[in-house]
Amino acid sequence: MQDVVSVMVGGEALGPAAYRVDSGDLLVRTDGGCWPDCQDMAAPCGEAGTFCVTYRTGLPLDDAAIAAFSALVCHLVKGCGGSGSCGCSLQRNRNLSRVSRQGVDLEFQDTTAIYADMRTGLPDVDMWLAMVNPYRQPSVSRVWSVDYRRPRTTTYP
Incomplete structure (x- = not known):
């Protein structure tokens, strides 16, 4: 994930200081509040009873x-x-x-x-x-170890 554009809970937008992203995909609430337990999946984003996160994926372009x-x-x-x-x-x-x-x-x-x-x-x-990509690799090289557990890190903001 590149960055979070907006987080809306029940039609109200949360400020960027109210949340953070850990390990690239975990949205953590930092303002002391809790995330909703359920939501109306049939309602459009921004209505009462909804929880919407808008984000951008990828890397920023130079x-x-x-x-x-x-x-x-x-x-x-x-x-x-x-x-x-x-x-x-x-x-x-x-x-x-x-x-x-x-x-x-x-x-x-x-x-x-x-x-x-x-x-x-x-x-x-x-x-x-x-x-x-000077060597024309089709994907990023990675090394995986079953013994190593990656620590949880804050990736945004």
């Missing part, structure tokens, strides 16, 4: 990640379908690797190799991906 994400979204919104006139940053002949003039020999790279290598073909996006 400026380089925002720039890469913006370039990817811009490319997808433009809907570049290969017509060459869409105005995106991918060029039609980017996969051209060799040209011979008078004999007209053109050699193209395999276009699917970019995607198999976990790249997008967009320079800003590929540079950011190479920076944060």
Whole structure:
């Protein structure tokens, strides 16, 4: 969990000093009050008898990640379908690797190799991906021990 946006109990918002998050997923009340024992699950958030927590997951993005994400979204919104006139940053002949003039020999790279290598073909996006994941790992490495019990820590605020 990145952070808690709001906590509402019975339609009233609690202040950020009234709660904290421990171990990334335990919401702890710090103002001396108790969490409700039950709630009306059919009622919309903010009504009497409800308990709602709004939070964001993931990690906060730095400026380089925002720039890469913006370039990817811009490319997808433009809907570049290969017509060459869409105005995106991918060029039609980017996969051209060799040209011979008078004999007209053109050699193209395999276009699917970019995607198999976990790249997008967009320079800003590929540079950011190479920076944060240089070995192209599909998931975060972890080591688990059955003997070690992780202590409870406060993660927010």
